[in-house]
Amino acid sequence: MHKILIVFIFAAFFSAPVFSQIKFSDETKKYIEYNDSINVFKNALLIDGKGNDTKPHQTIIISNGKIIWIGDDTKASIPKGAKTIDLNGKTLMPGxxxxxxxxxxxxxxxxxxxxxxxxxxxxxxxxxxxxxxxxxxxxxxxxxxxxxxxxxxxxxxxxxxxxxxxxxxxxxxxxxxxxxxxxxxxxxxxxxxxxxxxxxxxxxxxxxxxxxxxxxxxxxxxxxxxxxxxxxxxxxxxxxxxxxxxxxxxxxxxxxxxxxxxxxxxxxxxxxxxxxxxxxxxxxxxxxxxxxxxxxxxxxxxxxxxxxxxxxxxxxxxxxxxxxxxxxxxxxxxxxxxxxxxxxxxxxxxxxxxxxxxxxxxxxxxxxxxxxxxxxxxxxxxxxxxxxxxxxxxxxxxxxxxxxxxxxxxxxxxxxxxxGFDKTIGTIEIGKSADLLIIDGDPSKNISDLRKVQFVFKNGVGYNSKKLFESVKGKVGFN
The missing domain is CATH 3.20.20.140 (Metal-dependent hydrolases)
Incomplete structure (x- = not known):
């Protein structure tokens, strides 16, 4: 019954090609890698932000900028046509x-x-x-x-x-x-x-x-x-x-x-x-x-x-x-x-x-x-x-x-x-905003792996970290 309900939720949201109602400027679009109504992250090493031990092989599903499902890869129901991102063991943690x-x-x-x-x-x-x-x-x-x-x-x-x-x-x-x-x-x-x-x-x-x-x-x-x-x-x-x-x-x-x-x-x-x-x-x-x-x-x-x-x-x-x-x-x-x-x-x-x-x-x-x-x-x-x-x-x-x-x-x-925002951000939990980091490393073992962030999702929109960094090289102090 639970899986059927999840699939129904997917169907309700899936008709829109993108979830965000924001009309991003051409400049902002340069740095956006993902802006889909539904994104599925699979095979993630999950850090939930609450201090709990990491969990490997996790699937996290976000819809319209919100987290709607978290669990083991083997238990996930992936909707047909959803944007799936295989993290290959990379870390997913809160923004x-x-x-x-x-x-x-x-x-x-x-x-x-x-x-x-x-x-x-x-x-x-x-x-x-x-x-x-x-x-x-x-x-x-x-x-x-x-x-x-x-x-x-x-x-x-x-x-x-x-x-x-x-x-x-x-x-x-x-x-x-x-x-x-x-x-x-x-x-x-x-x-x-x-x-x-x-x-x-x-x-x-x-x-x-x-x-x-x-x-x-x-x-x-x-x-x-x-x-x-x-x-x-x-x-x-x-x-x-x-x-x-x-x-x-x-x-x-x-x-x-x-x-x-x-x-x-x-x-x-x-x-x-x-x-x-x-x-x-x-x-x-x-x-x-x-x-x-x-x-x-x-x-x-x-x-x-x-x-x-x-x-x-x-x-x-x-x-x-x-x-x-x-x-x-x-x-x-x-x-x-x-x-x-x-x-x-x-x-x-x-x-x-x-x-x-x-x-x-x-x-x-x-x-x-x-x-x-x-x-x-x-x-x-x-x-x-x-x-x-x-x-x-x-x-x-x-x-x-x-x-x-x-x-x-x-x-x-x-x-x-x-x-006072702990009901909406700060941890990876169902119902919270999809503010997420994809990191090519494991900061739970080596905190400096935070420096290996690849993509930053804010309200479900995924930004390319490297492109953002490169856009301001040599400019700190000017503007």
Missing amino acids: LVMLHEHMYISAPSMETRQFFMHQLPLTFPRLYLAAGATTIRTAGNIEPYADLNLKKDIETGKVPGPSIEATAPYMDGNQSPFQQLNKLDKPENAINFVNYWADQGFTSFKGYMFLDKLTLKAAIDAVHKRKLKITAHLCSVTYREAAEMGIDQLEHGFLASTDFVTDKKENQCPPNADEIFAKLNVQSDSVRSFLKFLIDKKTIITSTLAVFEGFTTTQPAPSAELLSYFSPDSRDFYLNLFARLKSAKAPSDYDKAFANNAKMEKMFYEMGGLLTVGTDPTGNGGTIAGFGNWRAIELLVEADGFTPLEAIKIATQNGSIAL
């Missing part, structure tokens, strides 16, 4: 759900030593999608209308890219040195800010380093009144203070925490937080109590190891492949800073802080906290979309000590839970 992404790159001024960001509306959306990120949260922007218009262009098929959960412009305080950010100096300004940008279409918000307690609390309450979510990169306010206010999420693992600075002044960002964090005994009762407090408050933590690795003396040298994607000026800036950091003779306080953060992320997860992962393509200029996604997930294994399957769960299911 990545990455929660600290941006559409800009670091562009500091070496003359004035000020920090600027440069929007990359062409290269970054393609790199995210090519690497397997089917859903991203932008976690702050410096060109709000550019982000909103990009989101719309992707949704309408005009340009290729991931599904975007758009975060409003940063909310920072008067002490902020960043010229491109809005500086909010009192609670009523935060409330007006939230309501304005929510009306424009942004669905998440982000507090920044120099926001004071009263203004952050007003922002949190205003966001929640709109039934939206808010995260923060803190410094002037501690994690404990923000969690007490009811903030949904905190960024950068624990490297942005100033909770352990004993002489910290209220509403001020201490200059020695990294040094103190480097000397922290992460196995102490105070640290465990701190983590338990955050977990009890249901505060989500986003790991962003890739961007912080770029300031350690132990970071690996960039590959020739990575460098081939940079424009000349962006590449030179990155390589100059990389050489200065690598010239250090001994481990720095930052190296020790990085290691402590990795230990605390693992402790937080094992104690029951919800850990997610993101890229943050800023920092030393070498962490970019796509490649940075992969490195952030690899470091969950290399630095934090997670198993590959745990790291994949953090980068898929956990991200979807944090966004």
Whole structure:
């Protein structure tokens, strides 16, 4: 009876030559390999995104962009004429759900030593999608209308890219040195800010380093009144203070925490937080109590190891492949800073802080906290979309000590839970969106096999990863 029902479902959908109602532009069509109403993947090594062991010889059937059947190859009923893709043992896993992404790159001024960001509306959306990120949260922007218009262009098929959960412009305080950010100096300004940008279409918000307690609390309450979510990169306010206010999420693992600075002044960002964090005994009762407090408050933590690795003396040298994607000026800036950091003779306080953060992320997860992962393509200029996604997930294994399957769960299911999208994306289950990656390897054994992604399916439409990558070579930094 079950097989008969499945065949009936197939028949109902099979009359349409393609499932997608989106009218893709000619440019987007260049990268689409599959756009059929029904696709059947057979002989797949299945990673479901929930942390379960892999399953070989699996068939997954998608119809009209949704997963409608999963099971052993021998039990599958394949409809006549359906598009069948024999994976020959390749991995099929959920698309990545990455929660600290941006559409800009670091562009500091070496003359004035000020920090600027440069929007990359062409290269970054393609790199995210090519690497397997089917859903991203932008976690702050410096060109709000550019982000909103990009989101719309992707949704309408005009340009290729991931599904975007758009975060409003940063909310920072008067002490902020960043010229491109809005500086909010009192609670009523935060409330007006939230309501304005929510009306424009942004669905998440982000507090920044120099926001004071009263203004952050007003922002949190205003966001929640709109039934939206808010995260923060803190410094002037501690994690404990923000969690007490009811903030949904905190960024950068624990490297942005100033909770352990004993002489910290209220509403001020201490200059020695990294040094103190480097000397922290992460196995102490105070640290465990701190983590338990955050977990009890249901505060989500986003790991962003890739961007912080770029300031350690132990970071690996960039590959020739990575460098081939940079424009000349962006590449030179990155390589100059990389050489200065690598010239250090001994481990720095930052190296020790990085290691402590990795230990605390693992402790937080094992104690029951919800850990997610993101890229943050800023920092030393070498962490970019796509490649940075992969490195952030690899470091969950290399630095934090997670198993590959745990790291994949953090980068898929956990991200979807944090966004409130876990009913539709994040795992391979019947009824969910067909956001899937085909990988010529087994990342459950070697996490770096994530770099072998061949096709990225978003809502059942299959994009050629290699073609997307090739389209932006030498352009990161230009646009």
